[in-house]
Amino acid sequence: MSAERRSNFLRTQIQADLEAGRVRELVTRFPPEPNGFLHIGHAKSITVNFGLAEQFGGQCHLRFDDTNPEKESQEFIDSIQEDVGWLGYQWAGEVRYASSYFEQLYQWALYLIDEGLAYVCDLSAEEAREYRGTLTLPGRDSPFRDRGAPENRDLFERMRQGQFADGEKVLRAKIDMASSNMNLRDPILYRIRHAAHHQTGSEWPIYPTYDFAHGQEDAIEGITHSICTLEFEDHRPLYDWFIAQLPVPNRPRQIEFARLNTSYTITSKRKLKQLVDEGAVTGWDDPRMPTIAGLRRRGYPAAAIRHFCEEVGTSRSDGTVDVAMLESAVRDHLNQHAPRAMCVMSPLRLTLTNLAEPLALTVPNHPANPEFGSRELMMGSELYIDQADFREEANKHFKRLVLGKRVRLRGGLVIEAESCEKDADDNVIRVLARCVTSVPGTDPEDGVKPKGVIQWVSVAHALPATIRCYDRLFAVPEPGREEDALAALNPQSLKVVEGAMVEPGLSEAEQEQVFQFEREGYFVADRYDHTAERPVFNMTIGLRDTWSASHG
RNA sequence: UGGGGCGUCGCCAAGUGGCAAGGCAGCGGGUUUUGAUCCCGCCAUUCGGAGGUUCGAAUCCUCCCGCCCCAGCCA
Numbered sequence: 168m169s170a171e172r173r174s175n176f177l178r179t180q181i182q183a184d185l186e187a188g189r190v191r192e193l194v195t196r197f198p199p200e201p202n203g204f205l206h207i208g209h210a211k212s213i214t215v216n217f218g219l220a221e222q223f224g225g226q227c228h229l230r231f232d233d234t235n236p237e238k239e240s241q242e243f244i245d246s247i248q249e250d251v252g253w254l255g256y257q258w259a260g261e262v263r264y265a266s267s268y269f270e271q272l273y274q275w276a277l278y279l280i281d282e283g284l285a286y287v288c289d290l291s292a293e294e295a296r297e298y299r300g301t302l303t304l305p306g307r308d309s310p311f312r313d314r315g316a317p318e319n320r321d322l323f324e325r326m327r328q329g330q331f332a333d334g335e336k337v338l339r340a341k342i343d344m345a346s347s348n349m350n351l352r353d354p355i356l357y358r359i360r361h362a363a364h365h366q367t368g369s370e371w372p373i374y375p376t377y378d379f380a381h382g383q384e385d386a387i388e389g390i391t392h393s394i395c396t397l398e399f400e401d402h403r404p405l406y407d408w409f410i411a412q413l414p415v416p417n418r419p420r421q422i423e424f425a426r427l428n429t430s431y432t433i434t435s436k437r438k439l440k441q442l443v444d445e446g447a448v449t450g451w452d453d454p455r456m457p458t459i460a461g462l463r464r465r466g467y468p469a470a471a472i473r474h475f476c477e478e479v480g481t482s483r484s485d486g487t488v489d490v491a492m493l494e495s496a497v498r499d500h501l502n503q504h505a506p507r508a509m510c511v512m513s514p515l516r517l518t519l520t521n522l523a524e525p526l527a528l529t530v531p532n533h534p535a536n537p538e539f540g541s542r543e544l545m546m547g548s549e550l551y552i553d554q555a556d557f558r559e560e561a562n563k564h565f566k567r568l569v570l571g572k573r574v575r576l577r578g579g580l581v582i583e584a585e586s587c588e589k590d591a592d593d594n595v596i597r598v599l600a601r602c603v604t605s606v607p608g609t610d611p612e613d614g615v616k617p618k619g620v621i622q623w624v625s626v627a628h629a630l631p632a633t634i635r636c637y638d639r640l641f642a643v644p645e646p647g648r649e650e651d652a653l654a655a656l657n658p659q660s661l662k663v664v665e666g667a668m669v670e671p672g673l674s675e676a677e678q679e680q681v682f683q684f685e686r687e688g689y690f691v692a693d694r695y696d697h698t699a700e701r702p703v704f705n706m707t708i709g710l711r712d713t714w715s716a717s718h719g
Numbered sequence: 720u721g722g723g724g725c726g727u728c729g730c731c732a733a734g735u736g737g738c739a740a741g742g743c744a745g746c747g748g749g750u751u752u753u754g755a756u757c758c759c760g761c762c763a764u765u766c767g768g769a770g771g772u773u774c775g776a777a778u779c780c781u782c783c784c785g786c787c788c789c790a791g792c793c794a
Contacts, residue, residue: 173733173741200794235793292792301790303721337792347722349790358792377794401723401789423724425787430730478742480732482725485787489730492743502756535756566754575752608752620752685753714754 172222175481177215177422181223181392184420190391193225197251197258198232198265198381201243201365204451204458205250207472207493208434211427214476216394217256226259228388233266234380236364244365250459254469265375265384266366272375272383273327275413276338276356280319284412285356286312287322288339295337298344299352305345306352312341326359329372333359340379342408350405354378382406386415393419396426397483427479428487430644432457438652447653448640454705455640455660465637466681466691466707467493471500487645497708501681501689506532506539509577509622510669510684510704512634514551516597517623519582522548525627528607530578542672546579549626551668556621557598559587564718566619573603573617577685580604581617622685629668632702634690636662674699681707 172178184190195216199209220227229251233239248262279285288311290298300306314322323338325331338357346352356379361372385393393406400423410418433439434457442448442456452460462472475496479488525547533539556567556574568574573583581604588597603611610616624630640646642657649655669684676682676692683689688709696703 175733179735198794202794232794238793295792296790299790301721304790305721306790334792339792349722352790355792360792374792376792381794397724398788399794403723425725478731480742482732484725484732486725486731489743492731495743498755507753534751534753564754577752579752581752610752617752619754622753683753683755686755687753688755710753710755712754718754 172477173480176483177219177392177394177424177481178222180422181219184391185223192391193220193223194228194259194389194391195220195225195394196228196230196385196388196390198230198384199247200232200235200239201247202235202238202240203243203436203440204460205247206434206439206459207429207432207457207462208427209250210254210459210462210472211476211479212394212396213251213254213256214473215424215481217258218473218477219392219394220259225391227256228260228263228390229258230263230384230388231265232377232381232384233264233364233366234375234377235360236362236374237360239365241365246460250463253463254459255473263384263388264366265380266364268380268384268387269367269371269375271387272380273373275383275415276323276375276379277320278413279340279356280323280338281316282412283316283341285338285340286314286319287326287336288312288353289336292334295355299349300344302349308344309339309353312353323357326357326373327371329361331359333361335359338373340405340408342405348401348404350378350402351408354405378402378405379409382409382419382421383413383415385419386410386413386417389417390419391417393421395421395423397423397485398426399423423483424481425483425485427476428485428647429457429490429493430487431490431639431641431646433641433647433652435647435652438647441652442640445653447656454635454637457640463679464691464694464705466501466679466689466705467497468500468504468681471497474500490639494708498689498711501683501707503536505681505683505689507534507685508532508670508673508682509544509624510632510634510667510673510687510690511551511553511622511624511629512664512667512687513554514624514629514666514668515554515557515595516626517550517552517557517582518597518599519548519550519580519602520585520599521601522546522580525625526579526607528578544578544670545625545628546576546623547625547627550576550623551626551629552576552598552621552623554595557584557587557595559595567621568598568600573611573615575617575620577620577622579607579623581611620686622687624668624670628671630671630674630702632667632669632673632704633696634664634667634704634706635693636664636706638662669702669704673702676702683710686710 197216217227339353454465528544580602582600584600646655681691689707690704693703
């Protein structure tokens with residue numbers, strides 16, 4: 168993790184709380200509801216919570232906020248744990264579940280009833296909405312608001328026993344129906360749901376709401392700073408109200424920060440699901456998806472994602488970070504950590520007319536870091552180069568191979584194109600060239616140095632590979648504003664290259680290993696589809712390109 | 720138009736009364752067997768606006784403007 172951490176309001180506040188002795192040790196938590204896959208926005212929350220604990224020598228819990236069984240499942244519990252672990256974090260202790268506190272929460276609900284601070288309400292959902300009032304008009308008291316504690320207790324116990332149908336009754340806090348904060352207009356604490364829960368089975372027919380559960384969960388676990396996103400700010404008075412009224416063992420404190428938004432990205436669960444359901448992507452872990460699983464399959468390193476989150480900073484102002492910043496973090500990490508290799512995307516046959524014997528080359532795996540070692544590459548007289556790297560004629564800006572001109576073969580000799588062969592459609596199908604140097608790494612004796620370098624693969628040793636080239640999923644900066652998520656899709660987000668040729672050593676690439684294919688970009692051996700016999704690479708991100716955009 | 724927040728460079732973001740960090744993007748130049756990397760330089764006389772307090776204001780006060788959130792038995 169980065170050595171110097173920029174200050175932000177969370178770090179400042181926690182530092183102050185620690186110094187003032189208000190808390191002895193920092194305890195945070197990452198509390199997802201297991202109702203979907205984690206995405207880049209969650210990564211931000213994860214790095215904030217785990218990062219804070221790490222910085223201040225505290226601990227961070229992983230807690231599933233599983234208070235709404237109908238939307239949740241074990242599948243998500245598993246994927247979330249995998250994603251958090253992959254991001255590089257280990258939660259303190261066992262995984263926790265809000266559902267394991269259901270009995271305690273129930274007892275606290277009874278406590279509130281006995282204190283005259285909660286009541287069972289028989290209003291239907293629609294009626295309750297009417298009674299609640301509007302943003303500008305106060306609400307009205309429920310006709311059930313003044314039931315006595317004994318009656319409320321009896322009713323609530325019967326709710327717990329499953330004697331009422333879904334929606335028939337709810338338990339509400341008795342606060343203030345005229346509050347300007349809607350959350351304080353007698354919020355619902357429990358609703359009846361005769362639904363199986365992935366953790367507690369059919370044990371409970373009633374489930375606590377987020378508002379009644381979250382702060383108490385925090386208190387039970389000894390969370391000192393309950394960090395959440397800005398939209399919960401209006402809930403804080405309620406959070407504090409429960410903590411003040413209940414005999415909880417600790418007094419956690421809620422602090423909100425602005426959630427992360429990135430350009431060219433959507434994080435709406437509903438819209439992401441639409442992409443999956445309608446086949447716009449291959450699944451939740453499609454390399455174009457903003458999910459952690461997708462980013463991972465795309466080859467984005469966890470360390471780069473963490474660094475990106477740190478670079479973005481944490482504040483309370485809404486905004487949208489340019490996704491180029493994420494891409495920059497990925498390139499920066501991969502430039503330092505990815506070994507180099509050669510790949511020819513669109514093979515064009517190149518014959519070296521004067522190379523008598525195949526040449527054994529020793530090529531470094533990284534241009535700047537000797538620790539990456541080197542590899543042996545055989546260069547025979549028959550090679551593949553990229554079609555884009557040859558032109559019969561070109562202006563001086565074209566630094567690749569041109570008839571009569573020279574270019575250096577990466578890690579090998581300097582060659583000069585002599586002629587080319589074409590098919591009936593006038594496409595160049597073969598280039599003939601002669602070597603103008605005989606020793607790798609040297610310049611031509613006549614002093615005419617090549618202007619450029621191109622990658623190549625030896626025909627005799629080439630390994631055919633499938634390369635999946637990805638681009639941004641969306642063509643517009645703010646696809647989230649589009650009602651129909653599919654309308655903003657970038658039609659060019661995936662191009663599958665079947666006939667690519669890679670150097671032979673790549674047969675040993677391990678799944679999820681990332682390489683830089685020189686002059687092309689970073690590519691990861693697909694986590695599932697890549698095999699030694701049938702190599703499959705996903706383009707993680709292209710190299711920064713300051714040339715092709717301005718030239719063609 | 721009730722309440723709660725937020726407004727510092729194109730995008731993030733530090734700054735908490737003492738004279739506007741940094742990153743990304745962009746633009747110049749250098750090095751280079753990746754048109755990559757790396758290196759050097761440029762990029763806010765000004766902090767949403769207008770007043771005010773002060774020797775001094777992005778930081779304090781007043782008013783105004785803009786944007787976001789809240790009326791689920793979702794989280």
